[in-house]
Amino acid sequence: MKPILGITMGDICGIGPEITVKALLHKETYAMCRPVVIGSAKAVCRALQAIGRDADIHMVEDIQEAVFACGTIDVWDIPAGDPLPPYGQETAQGGKAAYEAIEAAIRLAMAGKIDAVITGPLNKAALHLAGYPYSGHTEIFAEQTGTKKYAMMLADGNLRVVHVSTHVSLREACDRVKKDRVLETITLAQNACRNLGIERPRIAVAGLNPHCGEGGLFGREEIEEISPAIAAAREKGWDVTGPVPPDTVFSKARGGMFDIVVAMYHDQGHIPLKLAGFSYNEEKKSFTSVSGVNITLGLPIIRASVDHGTGFDLAGRGTASEESLQNAMEYGVRLANTRKRAAQEDGAC
Structure with missing residues (x-):
């Protein structure tokens, strides 16, 4: 079976939601993996509007409920408040939504419900405004998984x-x-x-x-x-x-x-x-x-991420490139497949 990737969008005031929906509108994505967004469904809808595209939003409360089909975006909803914070601003609301999505994704990965976590860009100032004094994803994942x-x-x-x-x-x-x-x-x-x-x-x-x-x-x-x-x-x-x-x-x-x-x-x-x-x-x-x-x-789980920032100056325009996120998903698939093969070989022994 193709690996299940849990995708967190990063700060919802940045370009993370836009590049996420762009990546999930490529047929090639579903040929290599089974992706599910872990985060705000409202932010996904807003991102679709920003890029001028349509897709069905399928809410799931269990990963097994996901349909994993191009044209439908499976979302494990992490409410981010109503209304959503505006694009391009550092907000406690955006930082809180980003952290809660990461926390949920780590729990799912540790429980074996997803094979890898793919993360969008964070804003450290927004994280701190929300009361999470981390310097980035790496430190969050290390602490949440007990990795030294x-x-x-x-x-x-x-x-x-x-x-x-x-x-x-x-x-x-x-x-x-x-x-x-x-x-x-x-x-x-x-x-x-x-x-x-x-x-x-x-x-x-x-x-x-x-x-x-x-x-x-x-x-x-x-x-x-x-x-x-x-x-x-x-x-x-x-x-x-x-x-x-x-x-x-x-x-x-x-x-x-x-x-x-x-x-x-x-x-x-x-x-x-x-x-x-x-x-x-x-x-x-x-x-x-x-x-x-x-x-x-x-880490005991797989985590791959984009290698760029939140792009607050670009957010909401629909012009941000999804290339780095696609690269991250490819690496997540590669690492997940290697891990599965190793587990199968150990089981055979």
Whole structure:
């Protein structure tokens, strides 16, 4: 059976609802999976109006009630209040609706009712206005599932990046480059690639400092923390290279030399991924391509997400691209299928 994907729309004041309904109006979506929206049915209706399309809204209280047919959008309704908050604004109402949808999706995934959670973009300020002091999806999923060892992976095509740290200051990010955490992140990268069907992953570990510290002249993290972590990973028999200067490692990975890169902090990994996946057209004053996926590693459930923000300035126009959400759904399917195959093989044994 095709995997069941639970889709949360993110902040309903942003572009999340629009890209969700756009993705669910593609026949190809139903050829690869069985999607159900977990969130406000009113927000789905408003999004359909924004893009000028029609679809039947089928409310479900049990996943087994879903019809999973193109032209019908199955919705596990999470009421968001009446009226809905306006597009393009940070509101406590929008933050509350986003959080409650995520919480419901996690419960369904943990109960085995859905095979993966696919998330739309959140607004952190709206979350905080609603009383949820999280820095993003990753931290919500980790806390709700009781996960202690986790990391964010970004992917666009054959370029994959997993981060030692993400939503902390740059000063704190440097302090977090420690052998144990680097080795933990390498381990998560190794497992992620295996889960994607890459039997012997080629892992590159980026340095922290320019020129990887130039033998200690520009910093000693490579000598004292990163290299020892790489050595420990190699002792496990893994194919790990590094530390590699961060100004060249991503080009090498994009060219096919590596399957995944371990980045030391948020922007070190995000900038090359978004340069690869986002294309801006100055004449049209808009992005013509917004691809890429955000995946949380280490969870007991599968979570994949768009790799862009809420786009409050675009919300309600019906022009936002669903490309990144489609990418996330494809990754969710791939990971769910791999997990199912592994479970079947274990059962056969």
